[in-house]
Amino acid sequence: MNQIIRNLPEQKAQIFEGHATGNLLGQISTLQVRLAESAGEIEKAQSIRYDVFYREFGAHASPSCQASGLDQDLFDDHCDHLVVLDTEIAGSSEDQIVGTYRLMRKEHAQSAGGYYSAGEFAIASLMTRHKDRNFLELGRSCVLPQYRSKRTIELLWQGIWAYSQRYKIDVMLGCASFFGTVPAAHAEALSFLHHHARTDTSWHIAPVPGRHVSMDLMPEEAINMKKALNSLPPLIKGYLRLGAKFGEGAVIDHEFNTIDVMVVLPIENISGRYKAYYGENAERFAA
Secondary structure, eight states: OOOOOOSSOSSOOBOOGGGTTSSEEEEETTEEEEEOOSHHHHHHHHHHHHIIIIIITOOOOOHHHHHHTOOOOTTGGGSEEEEEEETTSSSOHHHHEEEEEEEEEHHHHHHHTSOGGGGTBOHHHHHHHTTTSOEEEEEEEEEOGGGOSHHHHHHHHHHHHHHHHHTTOOEEEEEEEEESSOGGGGHHHHHHHHHHSBOOGGGOOOBOTTOOBOOOOSOGGGOOHHHHHHTSOHHHHHHHHHTOEEOSSBEEETTTTEEEEEEEEEGGGSOHHHHHHHHHHHGGGOO
């Protein structure tokens, strides 16, 4: 359902000096990444989300979503929406949007009445333990099939990093998904995360009561490491490369037909090579 960094990019994002306080966050060739600037652009992002999540991957749409052809919820009006545009496409900016990521800062959550992922994971206790940290929830990541390349995903992440620098984000977190609702189908990958990529005590987080599904499905010594890594969804594999850890236990999301795990990524844990790469260009957008 989602894509993410696979390797270091073929070409670095080109940044424009004149947009340091604007919404543009980067560009590679004809692709640009920036924040959505209008209701129409947000609606197009929601339309892409509907096409990917519901039409392509079989999520179960509510009657209102079916009628509108949009993936939308009560959080959308309170968040920032990162969009990737292909400027080579003829038409309006809405016509050019090919990918999106939803960004929810603390002030967004306060106005919305909470974070989206709080419906699945007990994030309140985590935030209380780190009340001096500025959290950013990442969600609703999707890219149109024909744009699922290193270049597009690289640009999305450059935008997230620049955004995080601008708003002085300390910790990124959010749900990432395995397709389907049968944990045993992903036993090796889930067990790998449980044994080798779990958060430590200070960052411990688990599902809300009544929704916990064990990720400890295989003993550590039985895991084929290469097979486990290869079977991870690209989004989760990319988070691992950046230095993320994962909470204890998963949640089955029947609406989206997924098994969700919680990603926790303190900024200081981001791998040095990625931090150096993103930092070179993102500094210009921190103003």
